Amino acid sequence: MKLGFELVPDSCWYSNLRSILKPAMWDVVRKTAYAEANGRCMICGRPAKRLEAHERWSYDEKNAVQKLEEVVAVCHDCHSVIHIGRTQLSGDEERAIKHFMKVNGCSYSDYRRELGKANEDHARRNKVPEWSLDLAYLRRYAK
Numbered sequence: 386m387k388l389g390f391e392l393v394p395d396s397c398w399y400s401n402l403r404s405i406l407k408p409a410m411w412d413v414v415r416k417t418a419y420a421e422a423n424g425r426c427m428i429c430g431r432p433a434k435r436l437e438a439h440e441r442w443s444y445d446e447k448n449a450v451q452k453l454e455e456v457v458a459v460c461h462d463c464h465s466v467i468h469i470g471r472t473q474l475s476g477d478e479e480r481a482i483k484h485f486m487k488v489n490g491c492s493y494s495d496y497r498r499e500l501g502k503a504n505e506d507h508a509r510r511n512k513v514p515e516w517s518l519d520l521a522y523l524r525r526y527a528k
């Protein structure tokens with residue numbers, strides 16, 4: 386699926402890049418993604434006036450390593466789908482479901498199935514007491 390859910394383990398909620406990096410560094414990361422996107426969401430391709438920076442992580446559950454894979458610029462609707470847990474809490478799930486089905490060209494049952502899988506991954510990853518961060522990706526910004 387082009388657009389999926391990326392549920393961050395509960396223990397990592399406070400370890401987003403924005404809070405780890407110095408503001409100037411976060412700005413560089415964010416603006417690099419915006420420049421690469423060139424006014425279009427990097428997931429759905431739709432032109433967007435306002436883009437949002439999204440951090441993509443992978444999880445090595447055996448070694449408890451949360452690794453930064455990339456930072457992409459996405460539209461608000463894609464971002465709402467990605468963080469569906471938060472979106473559900475804010476009552477905007479309906480809109481996110483529509484966007485998910487449109488971007489992926491799929492049905493509501495596909496949505497439910499994908500969400501089920503994401504929730505399983507999330508529950509399993511929540512059992513890892515502490516994740517260590519791999520931020521090697523950021524070396525590309527070091528000059």
Ligand SMILES: [Zn+2]
Nearest residue numbers: 426429460463
């Ligand atoms: Zn989008």
